[in-house]
Amino acid sequence: MKLLALDTSMSACSAALLDDTTVVAEDYAVMERGHAEALAPMVQRVMAGIPFSSLQRIAVTTGPGTFTGVRIGLSMARGLGLSLKIPVIGIDTLRAISANAQGDGPLLVVNDARKDDIYAALNGAVPAVMAMADCLALLPQGPVRVIGTAGDALIAASGRNDLIRIRTNDLPVAARFGAHCLYTQPEDAPPEPLYLRAPDAKPQALDLRLMSCGDEAAELLAELHRACFADGWDAAAFRKMLAMPATAMIAQAGSMPVGFILTRQAADEAEIITIGTHPSAQRRGVARALLDHQFTELRGRGAVQCFIEVAAENEAALALYASVGFTQEGLRRGYYANGDDAIVMRRMLT
Incomplete structure (x- = not known):
């Protein structure tokens, strides 16, 4: 099964083409802005020489992440899915990041949500926004692997020595999370953005x-x-x-x-x-x-x-x-x- 995976949800942009679990081509770049201009050329590069008609599904991150970034990836994924008449599979950002983690045992994904809050998901649960203290109170005893942009801050605040920091990549990587979406059952409706809090400020008007x-x-x-x-x-x-x-x-x-x-x-x-x-x-x-x-x-x-x-x-x-x-x-x-x-x-x- 050929799958195209896309991510623009945070401070990186990536695209990958998978044939079953084999990564055929991938592109990844760290960027704070410019995802809209970067994504289409990335897709063209990973699809070079391969017809879009051979794709059987699209995977895309749905958030939580930046408000504009999440919509850029979803927009392209939904557009491609509609034109190609293939399913579009949404994967939340924290579950996508969990694909970067190695090892066994409990896994906590924590991202900075600003205003002293974090986005957190333990063992693939639905992401939630909460105070760091509340997250720490919910953690089980014993070794827990930790990954995400708020990982260092959470471990420092915990006072625990059984939290294991995973240092691979704290951002979603299309080539890694794509395999998680290969056989996910498609929803009846296209994926929607997952926003857990309102935007901090109104974006400035464009020229x-x-x-x-x-x-x-x-x-x-x-x-x-x-x-x-x-x-x-x-x-x-x-x-x-x-x-x-x-x-x-x-x-x-x-x-x-x-x-x-x-x-x-x-x-x-x-x-x-x-x-x-x-x-x-x-x-x-x-x-x-x-x-x-x-x-x-x-x-x-x-x-x-x-x-x-x-x-x-x-x-x-x-x-x-x-x-x-x-x-x-x-x-x-x-x-x-x-x-x-x-x-x-x-x-x-x-």
């Missing part, structure tokens, strides 16, 4: 350049859409919509496309067909910038009101649209392919 585009950008629009949504559209779908005609715009931060919006207008009514922000740039003002610019454009073309349909379960999107002036106008039950309801929202442009 954006907004560009109108047409049919020539169909492939890029499709790539962005697949990164943003589990059921991403292909380039053919975008070409069809652009021929309606619809209007497309891409937001770019530096050299990286980070968002898009697609709208259409009939007389004095406009509709936002789809809008998305790349996971690596979420919560940094991309969608709001696209919406504000599009409202100005639509007013200039004589539009009086603008509509958008939003999944009733998508609380973040509903809050965003309400914050820019949309109000709920109706409900379409079972509107989406998965059976979810859609809320119809409207914003007056005059």
Whole structure:
């Protein structure tokens, strides 16, 4: 079984191709940021000469880790899984790190969670966030192996001489945890980020350049859409919509496309067909910038009101649209392919 493993959850980025338990190719780099730019080239290198169609599953770390980093790896894994129609297996970060440990006996994985807390998992348990003192109180007596970014601090605070520090790698390594996912039973739904605490601070807004585009950008629009949504559209779908005609715009931060919006207008009514922000740039003002610019454009073309349909379960999107002036106008039950309801929202442009 061929498996592609990915990790962008912490201060490293890695990809590996496994054929059963044999590592065919791997790439690993320590980095505090830049995972979004590094991951795709890594995947291309480990897959060199091997068709993606030969893959039978994808494995990816789900967190806990950095908020943006976790979503970068998940986004690529889910996009590949969807396009290749193969399962995507999620593995939590602490269990992934445990694959680096050698030896037998109890194993504690502990990572720094900041604010005097740690993420902890003993013997493959579900990770939990807790104070270090609480973790120490739960440890069994006798030798316990310890690995993770908070390993040294925990041992120093313990006052115990039976905690054995494992010094291989305190970060997930795709080539090592991939084998753990070879025969894991896939879930019915794609893996989701595992966040155990809220972000410490709101990310800073990006310096954006907004560009109108047409049919020539169909492939890029499709790539962005697949990164943003589990059921991403292909380039053919975008070409069809652009021929309606619809209007497309891409937001770019530096050299990286980070968002898009697609709208259409009939007389004095406009509709936002789809809008998305790349996971690596979420919560940094991309969608709001696209919406504000599009409202100005639509007013200039004589539009009086603008509509958008939003999944009733998508609380973040509903809050965003309400914050820019949309109000709920109706409900379409079972509107989406998965059976979810859609809320119809409207914003007056005059």
